[in-house]
Amino acid sequence: MKIKSQKDFFSGLMFTVVGAAFGYGATSYNVGTGARMGPGYFPLLLGAILALLGAIILLKSLVVETPDGEPVGAWAWRPLFYIIAGNLLFGILLGGLPSIGFPAMGLIVAIFGTTIVVSMAGDEFKFKETIVLSIILSLMSYAAFIMLLKLQFPVWPSFISG
């Protein structure tokens, strides 16, 4: 059997698997009856519906002809990696990782780290430009979030500010 629409095939697969997983998970809670719905009732119902919808989409992708096969296309690994990595780095630098004893570095260090890593996701990466951008973003964030909105952020590394 040939896949007629790649996009539909994989999205159908995704919906089926996720729906089944939610439905299976729901059975570990008390399902109850209609009149006395337990915490598992609604998720089980929805999980079943989602799995069913996914299966229909999956089936359609094998039957209904499309002009170009609707390919999913190449994955943009580079932006995907750097954007997500930059985001995670922000969390690590801002709050630290107590589980491995990594100290919190505070907002300013986190801004520099994130801006530099995220910038690498683009086609051209100019180090000097990125540093200037980091400085501007640090000043803006400090003014907006710390001074104006008074959000509770650790601003400097914990070993300096104590």
Add this chain to the structure above:
Amino acid sequence: MDLINNLSLGFGVAFTFQNLIYGFIGCLLGTLIGVLPGIGPVATIAMLLPATYALPPIAALIMLAGIYYGAQYGGSTTAILVNLPGESSSVVTVIDGYQMARKGRAGPALAAAGLGSFFAGCVGTLILAAFAAPLTEVAFKFGPAEYFSLMILGLIGAVVLASGSLLKAVAMIVLGLLLGLVGTDVNSGVARFSFDIPELTDGIGFITIAMGVFGYGEIIANLSQPEDKREVFTGKVTGLFPTQEDFKNMIPAVLRGTAIGSMLGILPGGGALLAAFAAYTIEKKTKLRPGEVPFGQGNIRGVAAPESANNAGAQTSFIPLLTLGIPPNAVMALMVGAMTIHNIQPGPQVMTSNPELFWGLIASMWIGNAMLIILNLPLIGMWIKLLTVPYRWLFPAIVLFCAIGVYSTNNNTFDIWLVGAFGVIGYLFIKLGVEPAPLLLGFILGPMMEENLRRALLLSRGDWTVFVTRGLSASLLAAAAVLLIVVLLPSVKSKREEAFVEE
């Protein structure tokens, strides 16, 4: 008269110096972010939401209304100047607006969009104020079965108007509903799908989903496309004001657009989008005056009508939200989330228990619209400059502000890990061609639907026929069924697909 009394109460609340300032800042920030290419209103509001946390509820809602209008207007600006619709409802504005810009008439196009939107906004606010009270009366007649059926209608309405595959959109809603159930079940206290992670027992934050899926997902998708040289008309925006001839063409178009928008906006579902499409189609069908530019080549009516319809629809789509507590689209879903953060549960009880807030919000919508025109017509030059900021400076800033915003919601790094995960999921959605907006809508409605289903079935002792034996509930479900059938009819189906690929 009640209407006048209510409105004056509202304006009394909204017209304090402080609130006006918040409204102004909201508008400014909303436009500032909304005008950046590739950021739609959902991402804009999600990004700016944390900025309102520290404010008192009324000020926060006023600022949010400002952000909302600012973001929408910013979207039209990018549509006209860069040929990039920032949101689905400005897709039709692009057609004639961009052509006008290419002919050096970006100024009149932007002014037509702004003035048309302002007029439509004023009418929309009046309709909202007039309809809110009677509709709230109706809302008190609603039992859990009616609410459940209404939500079904709302969700179906939202997807039949979405572009792309209907089946996938429905699946996305269900997925959203499921994600909304993560966390502690209010009835039994059981932590569902939380994998023993303490942060997940409070549920997933809607900002986390919105920023991950709409913010990160789209940035990754944007970056994966080769950067084509976008044409931006910076130097050529001279002569801001439309000519007398333009006004003659514009005024009837604005009136028609406003009428269509106000009517369609009340419908549950993406009213604003449908309104813009319908308004453009009607303008296209009316006869051209002698000497008028044909449609598709820069006709000012092609900008004025959909923009007015869009704004009127955006305004009246607050009606189901404020009277019934049901968000009709993804942006309104965000507003619900924002209100709950400020301990306001939108719905009929807001108006009776908290009239200052309710009417203050309505008044602030009008103020938001007025701010927009005061702010934007003189500042158009500045917004255009913003469009020339290269994307390679923009996206690091967006990622950073998303990360800061997510962290500030709970002061918790766990949310940062979660938003990263949703970023990957958002990119996956784009690759698989599924639209994320229905997901967000389902996510907000999930707990509400479960609660109403539970109550309805408890009252009927587990009898599912309660949804069709109660008259009001049955007619709501029938309306949903009719909507689905109409969309699935072969002739309408091909028309619908045609409408979404047009141009």
